[in-house]
Amino acid sequence: MRFKPLHNTPRERTIAFTFDGRALEGVSGQSLAAALLESGIVTFRKSRDNNEPRGPYCLMGTCFECLVHVEGIGTCQACVTPINPGMRVTSG
Amino acid sequence: MTTRYQAIVVGGGLVGAAIAFGLCRKGIATAVLDEGDRAYRAARANFGLLWVQSKGEKFRPYALLSRHSSEMWPEFARELRDITNIDVGLRLSGGLTFCLSDEEMQHRSALMRHQFEADLPCPGAYEMLDRRQLLDLVPQIGPEVAGASLCRLDGDVNPLRLLRALISGLQKLGGAYLPGHTVTGLECSPESFTVTTATNRFYCDRLVLAAGLANAQLGQQINLNIPVSPLRGQILVTEKQLPWLHLPTHIVRQTDEGGVIIGDSKEDVGFDDGTTPGVIGDIATRALRTFPHLSQTLAIRSWGGLRIMTPDGAPSYSRSPKRPGAFAFNVHSGVTLAPIHATFAATSVEEGRIVEPLLPFDGERFALQTAAQHAA
Amino acid sequence: MGEVTQIDIGIVGSGPAGMAAACQAAALGLSAIVIDEQAESGGQIYRGIDSASERALSLLGPDYARGREITRQFRASGVPRIAGSTVIQASKDLRLSADTKTRIQEYQCRGLIVATGAIGRPFPIPGWTLPGVMAADGIQVLLKNQGLVPQGRIVIAGTGPLAYLIAAQLLAAGADDLTFLDTTPRSNYFLAAPLLIQALGASSYLVKGLKLLARIHRNARLYVSGVNSLSASGSNRVQRIHYESARGAGTIDADWLLLHQGVIPDSPLLRAAECAHTWNDQQLCWQPAIDAWGETSQPGIFAVGDTSSIMGADAAPHSGRLAVFALAARIGKITSLERERLAAPVRDRLLKHQRIRPFLDRLYRPADNLRIPTGDTVVCRCENVSANSIATAVTEGCPGPNQLKFFTRCGMGPCQGRYCGTTASEILAKLTASRTQDIGYFRIRPPIKPVRLETLATAATPVKKAENYQV
Numbered sequence: 040m041r042f043k044p045l046h047n048t049p050r051e052r053t054i055a056f057t058f059d060g061r062a063l064e065g066v067s068g069q070s071l072a073a074a075l076l077e078s079g080i081v082t083f084r085k086s087r088d089n090n091e092p093r094g095p096y097c098l099m100g101t102c103f104e105c106l107v108h109v110e111g112i113g114t115c116q117a118c119v120t121p122i123n124p125g126m127r128v129t130s131g
Numbered sequence: 132m133t134t135r136y137q138a139i140v141v142g143g144g145l146v147g148a149a150i151a152f153g154l155c156r157k158g159i160a161t162a163v164l165d166e167g168d169r170a171y172r173a174a175r176a177n178f179g180l181l182w183v184q185s186k187g188e189k190f191r192p193y194a195l196l197s198r199h200s201s202e203m204w205p206e207f208a209r210e211l212r213d214i215t216n217i218d219v220g221l222r223l224s225g226g227l228t229f230c231l232s233d234e235e236m237q238h239r240s241a242l243m244r245h246q247f248e249a250d251l252p253c254p255g256a257y258e259m260l261d262r263r264q265l266l267d268l269v270p271q272i273g274p275e276v277a278g279a280s281l282c283r284l285d286g287d288v289n290p291l292r293l294l295r296a297l298i299s300g301l302q303k304l305g306g307a308y309l310p311g312h313t314v315t316g317l318e319c320s321p322e323s324f325t326v327t328t329a330t331n332r333f334y335c336d337r338l339v340l341a342a343g344l345a346n347a348q349l350g351q352q353i354n355l356n357i358p359v360s361p362l363r364g365q366i367l368v369t370e371k372q373l374p375w376l377h378l379p380t381h382i383v384r385q386t387d388e389g390g391v392i393i394g395d396s397k398e399d400v401g402f403d404d405g406t407t408p409g410v411i412g413d414i415a416t417r418a419l420r421t422f423p424h425l426s427q428t429l430a431i432r433s434w435g436g437l438r439i440m441t442p443d444g445a446p447s448y449s450r451s452p453k454r455p456g457a458f459a460f461n462v463h464s465g466v467t468l469a470p471i472h473a474t475f476a477a478t479s480v481e482e483g484r485i486v487e488p489l490l491p492f493d494g495e496r497f498a499l500q501t502a503a504q505h506a507a
Numbered sequence: 508m509g510e511v512t513q514i515d516i517g518i519v520g521s522g523p524a525g526m527a528a529a530c531q532a533a534a535l536g537l538s539a540i541v542i543d544e545q546a547e548s549g550g551q552i553y554r555g556i557d558s559a560s561e562r563a564l565s566l567l568g569p570d571y572a573r574g575r576e577i578t579r580q581f582r583a584s585g586v587p588r589i590a591g592s593t594v595i596q597a598s599k600d601l602r603l604s605a606d607t608k609t610r611i612q613e614y615q616c617r618g619l620i621v622a623t624g625a626i627g628r629p630f631p632i633p634g635w636t637l638p639g640v641m642a643a644d645g646i647q648v649l650l651k652n653q654g655l656v657p658q659g660r661i662v663i664a665g666t667g668p669l670a671y672l673i674a675a676q677l678l679a680a681g682a683d684d685l686t687f688l689d690t691t692p693r694s695n696y697f698l699a700a701p702l703l704i705q706a707l708g709a710s711s712y713l714v715k716g717l718k719l720l721a722r723i724h725r726n727a728r729l730y731v732s733g734v735n736s737l738s739a740s741g742s743n744r745v746q747r748i749h750y751e752s753a754r755g756a757g758t759i760d761a762d763w764l765l766l767h768q769g770v771i772p773d774s775p776l777l778r779a780a781e782c783a784h785t786w787n788d789q790q791l792c793w794q795p796a797i798d799a800w801g802e803t804s805q806p807g808i809f810a811v812g813d814t815s816s817i818m819g820a821d822a823a824p825h826s827g828r829l830a831v832f833a834l835a836a837r838i839g840k841i842t843s844l845e846r847e848r849l850a851a852p853v854r855d856r857l858l859k860h861q862r863i864r865p866f867l868d869r870l871y872r873p874a875d876n877l878r879i880p881t882g883d884t885v886v887c888r889c890e891n892v893s894a895n896s897i898a899t900a901v902t903e904g905c906p907g908p909n910q911l912k913f914f915t916r917c918g919m920g921p922c923q924g925r926y927c928g929t930t931a932s933e934i935l936a937k938l939t940a941s942r943t944q945d946i947g948y949f950r951i952r953p954p955i956k957p958v959r960l961e962t963l964a965t966a967a968t969p970v971k972k973a974e975n976y977q978v
Contacts, residue, residue, distance in 0.1 A: 040659035042657050042658065043655070043656055043658045044654055044656075046562065046681055047681070066653075077655060086891055087371050087389060088388075088891050089891060092638050092743050093638060094639065094641075095645070096636075096640070096642055098642065098645030098646065098648045098649060099648050101626050101773070102888070113427030114429050118645075118648075167907060168906050291914070295913075298904065310906035408963075410968070411966070412611070418960060426961040427959050428960050430957060430959070431920070431957045432954075
């Protein structure tokens with residue numbers, strides 16, 4: 040199950056990026072979290088101690104659940120990180 | 132509430148809890164009186180190092196005591212685990228002090244020779260590693276690192292779990308742990324001591340002051356002069372990472388949970404345990420000089436703690452000359468010396484006199500040191 | 508380290524309170540700066556307002572659209588706004604340190620106004636850490652900023668005006684399978700009713716609320732009231748929601764669970780500056796102790812808007828302006844007589860907008876069992892600390908949140924206790940039969956959000972080491 044655009048208005052998904060090697064596209068100006076949710080991805084990482092799947096919770100940069108690794112930058116909160124063309128992202 | 136004990140330990144930090152653990156292990160009815168939730172608590176700011184290599188450079192008994200304690204650690208950790216089911220995460224495979232120049236290497240090498248090849252030889256205790264050798268152990272060191280001293284007697288533990296194990300252990304052995312009982316008054320009568328808190332009055336035959344910086348004020352009430360002063364250290368902790376640093380170093384250590392702890396500072400700022408951008412920035416800078424690959428790593432919290440420093444930095448183990456059942460113990464090295472506290476310090480309290488190997492650490496030496504300085 | 512910017516008033520956050528404070532400062536001729544973590548102005552309530560499409564504006568309602576005028580006024584004020592910069596520390600000597608993402612920039616101010624707003628109250632139920640379980644107000648972010656709506660079966664569970672608003676917005680946005688589980692305790696209706704009388708002029712709030720409820724009743728697949736127990740389950744993501752209510756229990760197959768039970772002040776900057784905080788038992792949250800002008804226990808540091816206490820977007824601007832009046836008089840820009848003259852009507856408006864609060868707080872007071880979990884339910888999400896672990900620590904003599912943190916790691920993760928601190932305070936109070944006020948909260952230290960080591964390094968000042976004791 041994924042997120043869809045408001046009233047199904049078609050949008051230009053022109054920003055190509057990868058997540059754990061999977062090729063995805065997002066909309067210019069989107070956050071990484073939004074792009075992943077729109078692509079149907081809801082697990083962004085595994086918790087350190089017991090390897091449980093975790094995904095975004097607060098979506099406003101305060102809970103730190105949506106941590107992913109962006110190549111060249113480091114650990115990022117997906118909900119406050121805008122996508123850029125060619126971004127290589129791996130789960131946190 | 133029971134108010135009569137054979138021994139009361141004032142202070143539930145690493146020192147007090149270890150001594151109480153040792154007393155309980157001997158079957159002595161013991162209570163630990165600890166402050167409330169908000170306290171200076173040096174124990175909570177502990178780096179977690181078990182460090183021998185630089186101890187006691189001038190005061191040689193301290194060097195011996197640290198070595199002795201290091202040897203006792205594996206058995207101590209096992210015992211804690213058996214009693215409490217808590218694994219304190221002991222790693223005792225050596226510790227590194229980095230040198231960022233050839234000059235620092237020479238200086239460090241001289242120190243190590245002094246520590247382990249002079250009056251107190253300890254063959255094989257250390258090795259000076261040049262850059263090539265160091266890269267085998269720690270491939271991530273930055274270009275500025277010239278080498279390091281590696282001391283096999285060094286290691287680390289998880290200080291949070293150590294304190295928890297000691298407090299849990301002393302209770303399992305029949306002792307009482309009473310937080311929220313800041314001591315407000317001490318009285319000595321011929322046969323016993325009266326310890327007053329806001330809500331209770333306690334009685335004991337043996338009194339142990341292990342209250343860190345508060346020992347100065349408490350000591351006065353039993354005619355013990357305990358000259359301790361605060362020395363602030365600020366620390367940074369990073370996000371959790373996959374294990375990459377398998378040995379502790381003097382300023383960077385990766386915990387068993389994965390976070391990297393980075394220290395530290397030594398600031399004379401009184402009783403201020405706050406953190407400051409300038410010093411935190413300096414700590415970050417030094418860490419990056421040693422491990423440049425950490426540049427993008429997120430620091431997720433900082434903290435500051437007040438070390439309990441005696442005038443010469445070495446422990447102070449004293450019995451009150453006027454009141455034989457009263458003792459005061461002050462160290463800033465609560466992790467390294469925990470086994471010593473659980474054994475010899477506890478025995479000292481039990482027997483009513485400071486026992487070897489703690490004899491050289493009598494707090495009286497500070498008065499003598501001051502006198503000597505004045506005379507010089 | 509770069510130059511330190513000198514400024515009269517440093518304002519953190521550009522939501523309604525921050526923007527109003529900036530406009531007021533400019534109007535009085537004070538120099539001010541607004542430092543905001545977000546790219547655009549508006550805070551949470553008016554998030555994305557400046558780039559919202561007409562469609563989004565009509566969907567999100569007139570209250571949201573009103574934000575456009577506020578951001579326009581703010582831009583017109585001329586007060587500089589530093590976007591994308593997180594203030595990580597506010598010191599007692601009124602200096603702000605901000606993480607610009609490349610360096611630490613410092614601002615030396617004569618007064619600080621912290622307008623960082625609120626976050627969602629934690630909602631610790633079994634299974635709340637499963638992917639697909641999210642904060643309902645977070646969904647609003649996706650709606651406002653990104654124009655996205657969840658597909659599939661949505662369950663919204665909770666209480667409070669925002670929960671209803673979000674449900675109505677999702678329905679209007681095309682969500683066609685939405686269940687609303689209302690966790691407002693039934694007794695709240697009786698207990699809140701007498702407070703309605705005090706809420707003079709609150710009729711507009713009430714009408715709005717009723718209209719939203721009507722829309723939900725009409726368009727939701729299912730509406731259940733008086734839900735008193737809730738849990739989520741699934742493998743790898745949320746798949747089922749279990750609930751109990753006075754009318755009976757149920758299980759709903761769901762793709763998304765959106766939780767909301769009110770908002771609480773987000774004040775770590777103030778805690779790190781050692782501003783005193785008090786437990787508000789009416790709103791069930793911690794808030795900074797402030798005087799009638801918003802000044803905290805640290806002279807020169809003010810808390811306004813939802814940071815000071817939950818007051819809503821209509822009240823917030825007035826609290827922002829009062830803080831500026833106080834600072835203006837302190838700095839000597841206006842006399843104290845002028846300060847009183849200017850403040851009087853603003854104070855009246857602030858009080859007017861706060862009159863509805865006792866009623867709303869009582870009506871939407873979340874149930875104890877949904878705030879104070881037991882058993883295996885996760886309390887600290889970052890470190891996976893359960894309610895049971897906390898209970899064990901208490902039996903071992905843990906007296907408060909800071910020892911708890913040390914014993915269990917609860918509160919030691921990157922969120923720095925935002926999503927577990929309030930819960931921890933309440934659990935400890937319950938287990939030790941103490942007042943939450945006496946239990947206290949975690950000691951919070953800067954940086955109040957994680958910062959990269961290389962960025963921290965830019966603030967380094969050469970440290971004069973104390974005499975080298977042997978360590």
